Amino acid sequence: MNPTSSPKFRRRKADRPREIVAAALQIFAEKGFASARLDEIATRAGLSKGAVYLYFETKEDVFRAVVEHAIAPEIDLARAAIAAHPGPLPDLLRLLAERFVAVVGGSAVGGVAKMVIGEARNFPELARVWHDRLVSKVIGAVASAVAAAQVRGEVRPGDPRIYALQIIAPLLVGVIWRETFVPVGAPEFDLSSLSVQHLDTLLVGLLTPESA
């Protein structure tokens, strides 16, 4: 009819994978792996289902790319913050929490985390990637920061790995809460207030009386 003004499609090989992953991130975060339809992912990415298979072998392949894509910035976040921590433990923890709230609050990472939890049994490999590349690194880094602070006499005795979990858990549950219960009418937890009150409270119990 009118070939000049509205071509049926554009050839944009370079941009497609990124766009497909972005669309898949949304759909997977909404529906989980099994219930996500490739047709819907393709449509949201602005192409046909067949074209998705020009860029990815299988649906699981797309899922993998999404997890990688969601993980990468998180690793940078954790690495940079821990590597550059100069001062005492409370400063590091407040910095980490602040970044966590900013990054997780403003992206679909929470949705991906929920998806990983939900699909862990059916796709253990993805849980493994998520754990090995992200979660264990964060827990390990926080735990060794705590252990170092214990050596300096800043932090009371106790299992550093459990301390790390205690530090992270309320923030994580805040995100899961938002993804799971807020959509069905539960009142939200403000991540920022949660983060502040959590650290204020926990640090009192964490630090030795001398250093506090």
Add this chain to the structure above:
Amino acid sequence: MNPTSSPKFRRRKADRPREIVAAALQIFAEKGFASARLDEIATRAGLSKGAVYLYFETKEDVFRAVVEHAIAPEIDLARAAIAAHPGPLPDLLRLLAERFVAVVGGSAVGGVAKMVIGEARNFPELARVWHDRLVSKVIGAVASAVAAAQVRGEVRPGDPRIYALQIIAPLLVGVIWRETFVPVGAPEFDLSSLSVQHLDTLLVGLLTPESA
């Protein structure tokens, strides 16, 4: 072949629903809703798929029954513990944590929780049931116990609802960890040690200097 010793089936109308729900609890906890096969549930319950439809309308109906079944004892647990709490807040919290570890550690409730998180978007009604009947009640009860303790001067100022989340979160994350990452090789967190160290630490920050 041998009709007397092994009849092809028995008629046991009264027991079937309970057995189906028990089998479904396991399968759903393992696979989540979408990936669970009704055939597998039926087989594990010791009957055929068609027979399941004599007792339940749809697969979602079975899911509903499972959630109800998993919730009921938890509600009793929370209600009884809170209602009967006599002494100061630390005693109540230690009691609750102990029960939590015992009940969640020894049952498939953790699996159901994970399932609810994973399937929340696709079956919001079930997330609503889980929230309204269980989670909000527990959070609310803990929050009002904290608020009462604040009035008594036992607990420092701060949002009681956030305090409640802080109290529960590490235990919850411990369970999610076990369900999600331990199967792919992550080291376990001992729920019991976690619970003890968590309360020991948190209570220092929670209680006023006078009451501690």
Add this chain to the structure above:
DNA sequence: TACTAATAACTGACCAGTCAGTTATTAGTA
């Protein structure tokens, strides 16, 4: 004999993955 719990074969819908054909784009030619 009448009744019904239970089975097992069946249906219909759905969907991941395929592929033959279509169309946008680029390279080559004059």
Add this chain to the structure above:
DNA sequence: TACTAATAACTGACTGGTCAGTTATTAGTA
């Protein structure tokens, strides 16, 4: 600059398999 051949990005109809839910039939029970 205009035309054309060659290429490859893309489409959409199709297939093969899976599975929730149905039903014709069988077998246990009263």
